[in-house]
Amino acid sequence: EMSLSFKAEEAKILKCSGDTRSAIRRTKLIIHSLRNYLSKNPDADNDDNALLLGELYLQCGRWSIEHRTDSAVTVLNEFLRPAAEVAEALYQKSKSMECNSKSMECSRPFIASSNFVLGEFVANLHESLVKRVESYEWKISGFTVNERKKELSQCEQLLDSMKERMQRQTTSKRLSSGNRTRKSDSKVKVEAVNLEKKYRDLYIHILSLRKEVDMKTKERKSLEDSITLYLNQSIESYGKALSNCDNSLDNSKHVFRLISLWFQSFSKSLNNNVVNKSMEDWVDKIPSFRFVPLIYQIFSRIDLLEDKDISSQKSQSFCNHNASSFQSALRKIISKICINHPYHGIIPLVALSNGDKIGTGVDGRQASVYLDNVGASKVKAANDVISYIKKNGPSWIVDLIESYSKLIDSYIFLAMLPTEEFLKGKMIKGYTLKNVYRNKLSLDKIFRISRNDEFMSRPCVITKPPFLQPSGNYGAGVDDPIGSERIASFEPTFSVTESGIHRPKIIICHGTKGGKFKQLVKGLDDIRQDAIMQQVFAAVNNMLKRFVSTKEGGESCVSSNLNIVTYSCIPLSPASGVLEWVDNTMPFNDYLTDSKTVVGAHSRYYPGEWGSGLCRSHLTHAGVNKREAFDEICRRFSPCFRFFFLERFSQSLQNWHEARMRYTRSCAVSSIVGHILGIGDRHASNILVHEKTGELVHIDFGYVFEQGKLLNVPETVPFRLTRDIIDAMGTTGTEGTFTFAAESTTEVLRENSNN
Numbered sequence: 001e002m003s004l005s006f007k008a009e010e011a012k013i014l015k016c017s018g019d020t021r022s023a024i025r026r027t028k029l030i031i032h033s034l035r036n037y038l039s040k041n042p043d044a045d046n047d048d049n050a051l052l053l054g055e056l057y058l059q060c061g062r063w064s065i066e067h068r069t070d071s072a073v074t075v076l077n078e079f080l081r082p083a084a085e086v087a088e089a090l091y092q093k094s095k096s097m098e099c100n101s102k103s104m105e106c107s108r109p110f111i112a113s114s115n116f117v118l119g120e121f122v123a124n125l126h127e128s129l130v131k132r133v134e135s136y137e138w139k140i141s142g143f144t145v146n147e148r149k150k151e152l153s154q155c156e157q158l159l160d161s162m163k164e165r166m167q168r169q170t171t172s173k174r175l176s177s178g179n180r181t182r183k184s185d186s187k188v189k190v191e192a193v194n195l196e197k198k199y200r201d202l203y204i205h206i207l208s209l210r211k212e213v214d215m216k217t218k219e220r221k222s223l224e225d226s227i228t229l230y231l232n233q234s235i236e237s238y239g240k241a242l243s244n245c246d247n248s249l250d251n252s253k254h255v256f257r258l259i260s261l262w263f264q265s266f267s268k269s270l271n272n273n274v275v276n277k278s279m280e281d282w283v284d285k286i287p288s289f290r291f292v293p294l295i296y297q298i299f300s301r302i303d304l305l306e307d308k309d310i311s312s313q314k315s316q317s318f319c320n321h322n323a324s325s326f327q328s329a330l331r332k333i334i335s336k337i338c339i340n341h342p343y344h345g346i347i348p349l350v351a352l353s354n355g356d357k358i359g360t361g362v363d364g365r366q367a368s369v370y371l372d373n374v375g376a377s378k379v380k381a382a383n384d385v386i387s388y389i390k391k392n393g394p395s396w397i398v399d400l401i402e403s404y405s406k407l408i409d410s411y412i413f414l415a416m417l418p419t420e421e422f423l424k425g426k427m428i429k430g431y432t433l434k435n436v437y438r439n440k441l442s443l444d445k446i447f448r449i450s451r452n453d454e455f456m457s458r459p460c461v462i463t464k465p466p467f468l469q470p471s472g473n474y475g476a477g478v479d480d481p482i483g484s485e486r487i488a489s490f491e492p493t494f495s496v497t498e499s500g501i502h503r504p505k506i507i508i509c510h511g512t513k514g515g516k517f518k519q520l521v522k523g524l525d526d527i528r529q530d531a532i533m534q535q536v537f538a539a540v541n542n543m544l545k546r547f548v549s550t551k552e553g554g555e556s557c558v559s560s561n562l563n564i565v566t567y568s569c570i571p572l573s574p575a576s577g578v579l580e581w582v583d584n585t586m587p588f589n590d591y592l593t594d595s596k597t598v599v600g601a602h603s604r605y606y607p608g609e610w611g612s613g614l615c616r617s618h619l620t621h622a623g624v625n626k627r628e629a630f631d632e633i634c635r636r637f638s639p640c641f642r643f644f645f646l647e648r649f650s651q652s653l654q655n656w657h658e659a660r661m662r663y664t665r666s667c668a669v670s671s672i673v674g675h676i677l678g679i680g681d682r683h684a685s686n687i688l689v690h691e692k693t694g695e696l697v698h699i700d701f702g703y704v705f706e707q708g709k710l711l712n713v714p715e716t717v718p719f720r721l722t723r724d725i726i727d728a729m730g731t732t733g734t735e736g737t738f739t740f741a742a743e744s745t746t747e748v749l750r751e752n753s754n755n
Helices: 002-016 020-040 047-067 072-096 101-133 136-175 182-244 252-267 272-283 288-299 325-340 342-353 367-374 376-392 395-416 433-437 528-545 588-592 601-605 612-620 626-636 642-648 653-677 723-727 737-751
Strands: 487-490 493-496 505-511 516-523 569-573 576-580 585-587 687-690 696-698
Touching: 002 020, 002 047, 020 047, 047 072, 047 101, 072 101, 072 182, 101 182, 101 252, 136 182, 182 252, 182 272, 252 272, 252 288, 252 528, 272 325, 288 325, 288 342, 288 528, 325 342, 325 376, 342 376, 342 395, 342 569, 376 395, 395 433, 395 505, 395 516, 395 569, 395 576, 528 569, 528 576, 528 653, 528 737, 585 588, 588 601, 588 687, 588 723, 601 642, 612 626, 642 653, 653 696, 653 737
Parallel strands: none
Antiparallel strands: 487 505, 493 505, 505 516, 516 576, 569 576, 585 687, 687 696
């Protein structure tokens, strides 16, 4: 037993030294020896030996997957499934032995790790088979099989007709045997021989066709059955792993994969009832905080049940309705999120119930047209879920829903408020909330505390959500949750921005701990896409945190500091929302070019050169000679963004260097991520630079997923990398830090492409 443990460690040493095949071969021999030892010595079949065997199965399976030394079926049946079975047996045994807590502690991490590997491997097999079934070759193969079936049917019909002809000939020959001449009798015999030969040839052809059709049909059915089998196995494995893994570990990529498989199975109708029933069972066992990062994806798929309004049903469970099993599982997740993590779940749910509050329209589309796309059924479904939570949730959650509803309604009123009358006086600051709300309760008076009635379940500052708590401890509506503050009040005045199509409003929210939070309230603008982009950026940041460079000579300090700056973006309805104001930032354009009140950096450092207006005019009037005009502009307009860092970070050489490195890394990461997501409209006013850190902050994601290519002047460049952007990177330009950070980001995104 001890020698096998030592040999297992030797196999790991072989793997670390690069001799992978020898390590796998050694591990297989150890597995074989340990199995024989346990079969011959039943007394030695204890938890330690079982755990060692399971770990060896898992280790060999991982190495075989990584280096592709065995077939997928071999890896699945001989290593990964046995590892998961050993883990399950250990876990069930530890559950039955209540006093053995040590056994339980060992079995839960192992059942999680083994099922994570099994789930990921089977999910990859499932997706590869789905791609094969959706391929052009598979469709052609199906068309060929159908044609063969038609041919087989026609041949069988022809064979039956030939058989009838032969029978008629035999009957006719018997009846007229005494009346035929020798010549006619010889002719009849020749016809009979020819017909019999054709019959025999056709019969042989039919046998060949049947064999071919049966083989192809069985092959296609086997593959299609495997798709369902692997899907069910992956859902089951991910469910076991997520319900047993350590809550302190970040397993978001596995949650993403699980939800992705579930949604894909629903959209493609792959054995929906079994998958949805399995998901509904696992929702009760998987901690609800695991689903919070995917709130927008989960909530957006809610729809009406087939039954009547759930609030009018006697049963307290969504599962008891004769409705879609998908919606049943989905509503169970949503209700758990909102009850266990109210500060994260209630706002999206209330926003979804505001799906019909779009004012006069969004982005040029009329209200009636836009409502057709939003769907009234989602609004009704969201209201149904709110009714369910109010009926079944704690009292402070019910109060919190009412608080958020009042707050969001007040935000929406301010967002939709037209600003034309205010701008006639050419004033952008100092507007009073009380005057614009008139007979309505203004934003600054919603949560004002009176002496006799203290508002207990106060909402958190919506642009500063609390830290996600696996335990669900958020202060029960009485205390401030960790990482955030509840709303104390709003300043009584607001201002409007100097630019923008709909002129967003700027307000300041006061927290219960004394914090001040500047917020941008936007109306007649769909910011749900912006919220999704921030969610994607947060997921990318998590991937980058786990990244370990595999490149020789890779700088760990560079790879560990890759990230994208994010900010809170909270949709309140399809046509309104609130964004976090990112302090200490300024657009590229504001620093480089002149404005009415400020002289830009280019004019200050290169006063004798062309200005931005002249450059634009020169390019506009160049006609077909755009390239020559561009070269002329480059000669007469020098990049000068490097001076930004000399001005803002001149305290020490170290501060200047660190700020430039942060700038270069953030530029690389945002460029690669923006290219993959097809983010467009990256003009100089949509890219901000942080004056305290030097990092880039991207805003306004109205054009994503290559939508910029559909503009009147299509955007064909992958990302913005102009001379001024490169100028601040230093003498090496895009070489060195920028290149390494861009390659590292690409590597991370490629490794996580399935998530």
